[in-house]
Amino acid sequence: MEETVHLRNLHQPQPLLVVISGPSGAGKDAVVKALKQTNYSFHFVVTTTDREPRPGEVHGVDYYFVSTQEFERMIAADELLEYSTVYNQFKGIHKSQVRDALASGKDVIMRLDVQGAEKVRKMCPDAVLIFLAPESEEAWLLRLHTRNTETDEAFQVRFETAKKELEDAKKFDYVVINAHNQLDDAAQTILSIIEAEHHRTTPRRIQL
Amino acid sequence: MEETVHLRNLHQPQPLLVVISGPSGAGKDAVVKALKQTNYSFHFVVTTTDREPRPGEVHGVDYYFVSTQEFERMIAADELLEYSTVYNQFKGIHKSQVRDALASGKDVIMRLDVQGAEKVRKMCPDAVLIFLAPESEEAWLLRLHTRNTETDEAFQVRFETAKKELEDAKKFDYVVINAHNQLDDAAQTILSIIEAEHHRTTPRRIQL
Numbered sequence: 001m002e003e004t005v006h007l008r009n010l011h012q013p014q015p016l017l018v019v020i021s022g023p024s025g026a027g028k029d030a031v032v033k034a035l036k037q038t039n040y041s042f043h044f045v046v047t048t049t050d051r052e053p054r055p056g057e058v059h060g061v062d063y064y065f066v067s068t069q070e071f072e073r074m075i076a077a078d079e080l081l082e083y084s085t086v087y088n089q090f091k092g093i094h095k096s097q098v099r100d101a102l103a104s105g106k107d108v109i110m111r112l113d114v115q116g117a118e119k120v121r122k123m124c125p126d127a128v129l130i131f132l133a134p135e136s137e138e139a140w141l142l143r144l145h146t147r148n149t150e151t152d153e154a155f156q157v158r159f160e161t162a163k164k165e166l167e168d169a170k171k172f173d174y175v176v177i178n179a180h181n182q183l184d185d186a187a188q189t190i191l192s193i194i195e196a197e198h199h200r201t202t203p204r205r206i207q208l
Numbered sequence: 209m210e211e212t213v214h215l216r217n218l219h220q221p222q223p224l225l226v227v228i229s230g231p232s233g234a235g236k237d238a239v240v241k242a243l244k245q246t247n248y249s250f251h252f253v254v255t256t257t258d259r260e261p262r263p264g265e266v267h268g269v270d271y272y273f274v275s276t277q278e279f280e281r282m283i284a285a286d287e288l289l290e291y292s293t294v295y296n297q298f299k300g301i302h303k304s305q306v307r308d309a310l311a312s313g314k315d316v317i318m319r320l321d322v323q324g325a326e327k328v329r330k331m332c333p334d335a336v337l338i339f340l341a342p343e344s345e346e347a348w349l350l351r352l353h354t355r356n357t358e359t360d361e362a363f364q365v366r367f368e369t370a371k372k373e374l375e376d377a378k379k380f381d382y383v384v385i386n387a388h389n390q391l392d393d394a395a396q397t398i399l400s401i402i403e404a405e406h407h408r409t410t411p412r413r414i415q416l
Contacts, residue, residue, distance in 0.1 A: 131409070174407040189407060195397060196404035199382040201339070 021117035022132030023162035027178040034187035043104040051089040082119040114165040126204035131172035135179040229325035230340030231370035235386040242395035251312040259297040290327040322373040334412035339380035343387040
């Protein structure tokens with residue numbers, strides 16, 4: 001029946017490329033973890049970094065932790081889709097990661113810093129860019145401070161950069177406030193955004 | 209603190225104007241009813257019509273039921289924002305309804321036929337237009353047929369018009385399939401769309 005096919009065509013659940021970004025301390029990692037605990041099935045692109053793992057972080061799950069030497073080899077071999085140096089640490093997305101993700105047929109989620117998100121926007125204008133923002137400066141400072149793994153100077157650099165990055169929120173598609181103790185709300189809002197995006201009549205074209 | 213104010217400004221929950229539309233028999237009325245039963249608080253704009261109430265329909269809640277004579281008086285007095293004649297029955301939105309709705313500060317939801325939705329789009333390009341579509345032609349025919357209040361001829365007219373209206377889905381922002389026995393899913397998807405829209409960085413400007 002022709003009409004039946006037509007009706008089905010109205011709603012094509014094409015995979016989305018979703019970038020969860022925001023300044024340091026906004027809670028990107030926690031939100032991604034919360035999303036993984038829901039029954040929403042997606043492919044998570046794991047970032048490669050040369051920084052030291054924080055307590056509890058698992059290689060291959062939270063990040064790929066490599067040496068600075070290995071990261072520099074990847075850059076030289078053009079193996080990275082995008083990379084940046086933030087707070088004197090390398091972070092980047094390995095191309096093979098993205099190829100695997102796109103082949104999965106599921107929605108692809110990346111966690112990127114603000115600079116990385118802007119690079120993906122240029123490469124793929126139809127990516128869904130979500131800016132995760134802290135609720136208030138007080139809560140945000142507190143969250144940043146609980147990372148006792150860095151020096152005062154490193155902290156100051158991180159905080160000043162993060163404050164500047166808030167200005168970039170308007171370049172994103174959506175802003176989600178990650179309020180203190182309301183992590184599930186932020187994750188739920190992101191799921192709503194993804195569900196809504198799947199019902200748009202003008203589908204986003206993902207080409208990388 | 210300047211930054212705190214700045215953070216709050218990132219997310220301004222401005223009221224939305226949401227139009228729930230779709231062909232006859234897609235389940236617009238049922239979905240609006242389902243939305244009313246959630247804890248989402250919105251202002252519903254009640255349509256004025258000169259058709260007879262169906263069993264269970266309440267004046268002032270489902271529709272304002274008026275005589276054809278009274279409807280024609282409203283047209284002549286320019287009291288209607290938009291109106292149309294569908295299947296030889298008048299349907300329209302009284303201006304005072306929309307004024308009240310916009311004054312409420314809540315999201316405003318209208319249920320409109322496809323022609324009405326297209327008129328609102330022209331008047332208010334930033335309205336959120338949701339096209340409710342039936343899942344399959346079989347289920348749709350069944351639903352249309354259960355309305356035994358009309359003649360065979362009226363039914364045929366309704367069905368042919370509805371089939372043509374499916375072509376217009378692409379002009380809407382979102383398409384939601386209202387599958388048989390999954391009314392709550394359709395309502396939930398609409399709530400997700402509304403939540404997502406509230407987190408857009410480019411807010412929609414509602415001016416009527």
